[in-house]
Amino acid sequence: MELITYDRLFIDGGWRSPASARTIEVHSAATEEHIGTVPEATEADADAAVDAARRAFDDPAGWAAWEPARRAEAIERFAVALEERGAETARRVSLQNGMPISLAHQFEQGFPPLVLRYFSGLMTDNAQEETRPGMLGGRSRVIREPVGVVVAIVPWNVPQAITFLKLAPALASGCTVVLKPAPETVLDALLMCEAAAAAGLPKGVLNVVPGGRELGAHLVSHPRVDKVSFTGSTAAGRSIAETCGRLLRPVTLELGGKSAAIVLDDADLRTNIESFYAATLLNNGQICWLGTRVLAPRSRYAEVVDTVTGLARSLDVGDPLAPGTQMGPLVSARQRDRVESYIAKGLDDGARLTTGGGRPKNLDRGWYVEPTVFADVDNAHTIAQEEIFGPVLSVIPYSSEEEAVALANASDYGLGGSVWTADPDRGEALARRIGSGTIGINAYANDPTAPFGGVKNSGLGRELGPEGLQGYQTLKTIYLDPSTA
Structure with a gap:
């Protein structure tokens, strides 16, 4: 060119x-x-x-x-x-x-x-x-x-x-x-x-x-x-x-951010899957407010892991200039190395890789990393606490709303986040308890009319x-x- x-x-x-x-x-x-x-x-x-x-x-x-x-x-x-x-x-x-x-x-x-x-x-x-x-x-x-x-x-x-x-x-x-x-x-x-x-x-x-x-x-x-x-x-x-x-x-x-996407026990992620993608994996994972910690109820944990894994596997990874591409490369070789080091750390800490973790087999050029999902992640794990800035999600189980709030707030950051539920009132009540400058209900977007910013290290x-x-x-x-x- x-x-x-x-x-x-x-x-x-x-x-x-x-x-x-x-x-x-x-x-x-x-x-x-x-x-x-x-x-x-x-x-x-x-x-x-x-x-x-x-x-x-x-x-x-x-x-x-x-x-x-x-x-x-x-x-x-x-x-x-x-x-x-x-x-x-x-x-x-x-x-x-x-x-x-x-x-x-x-x-x-x-x-x-x-x-x-x-x-x-x-x-x-x-x-x-x-x-x-x-x-x-x-x-x-x-x-x-x-x-x-x-x-x-x-x-x-x-x-x-x-x-x-x-x-x-x-x-x-x-x-x-x-x-x-x-x-x-x-x-x-x-x-x-x-x-x-x-x-x-x-x-x-x-x-x-x-x-x-x-x-x-x-x-x-x-x-x-x-x-x-x-x-x-x-x-x-x-x-x-x-x-x-x-x-x-x-x-x-x-x-920076390490926001939580809290999936409540009544959520229908499959119906809202496009909005969930936009709130967790948009721009190849290179956005500070993305909900890269997915908190899932133990009663539906396997189902949520399967849904999130299926989302990651379904994404069209390729040329960022192609109209249908949903996941492009990372910005640089250095950034790809950084993301891959976090993936290796997640494996070393005992998290279970459900999809991704490597480079796309069909792309021999460019700084690509596969959309990656980890299950069985402890909220204290490095991949759940540090900002990765790439297409890597950690699915973390919780037993009650009280625990979900505690896990969401157990972070040095407080920038974004989301709550996924069939009951918007219930979602807003929970959102009010999260220590974050912004949070969405069944979606996330920075609207020009509303203030955007973070608390704590954000x-x-x-x-x-x-x-x-x-x-x-x-x-x-x-x-x-x-x-x-």
Whole structure:
């Protein structure tokens, strides 16, 4: 295939030569072939990006000072430009990280324009200041202002959707952004830059610097940055939190998960099998909120194991660009090695492999792992406690709802989860007892109108919903003279 090549970085509203000749070489997850090259940003490039964002934010007549309706017009142009490039965005993501193309059309093509318009609408539909009567005779004016220059660091698993969890509320609120995409998925990020340029976003409002962890650390500690928003591993999140804590810098952290899918004794999994797949094995298992611990009642344990095993065996594994593919490759050889090491650990700990566990026999290229199910898993086993980030499910037995709740909560994480039952009221009552930032009943989806985020080791803060917008705003109070009340 024709290589996708960029030789410049998108900084300060245009394409500029990088500070060094270093490059990021991108490979196809399905074929392992070299598919593209982009510049690898240096600290000098990152400094230039932050400086551009700082100038754009501090401009008295600039983006932050625009009325929400005026910003909404620019954001709408951006959304349209993204839609015009949507099919190619989905294709590039599938090529890079193995996401099935049918899912990429939903997450990477459809979601970014949707969430841009949602947050832009929140800003235009809601007053950004209010006057409150005081208890001491005066009044107070409370004003919501953009927080400033935002560093957004995004992972490779759902790169465009996660980018716009941060970019949409930041832009709508009047912030300027320096985005660092993951090295594994940079081709889609630079296509997004083309959309930003076509939309005529003002200079410095959006700047993109591809690079690795060291570049991210430089940006997180940069003295001219006002806020950091990070999605990634818990280990990296802790380091970022430590830096931001010392700097007293606001930070949003959406981190790992090891969520529970609780199957109650009245559940009909076969009827809901597509929703169950979406909540447990979507995107080749490379989503942080997936319910990879399946808790099943002992009275129906063998049946649930058989159903989950049958689901895994039925999945169409293959070329992520093929419309019918349900399970593609993992993002890299390193990620495949990681997942295979967990499968080996599960076997060593005595769990029973019911399907999968190896590489597909009919695929001699690409970083594939078979959809894998373990039965007879103890909740204390490594595969039940650590995030694997691959197509591996652990089916864990329980004897009562009390035990199911205890097992679900016996985790360092608290990001997602689901409850499967014929009685939605019963399901919601149980969901309220689970220590998780989000949880679904007979399905799971991140709706733009509701806050998404975790508790415990799954992070700090929330994205999406009005709460996601508030994360990019700061409050100012003006106390008014009582004599003017």
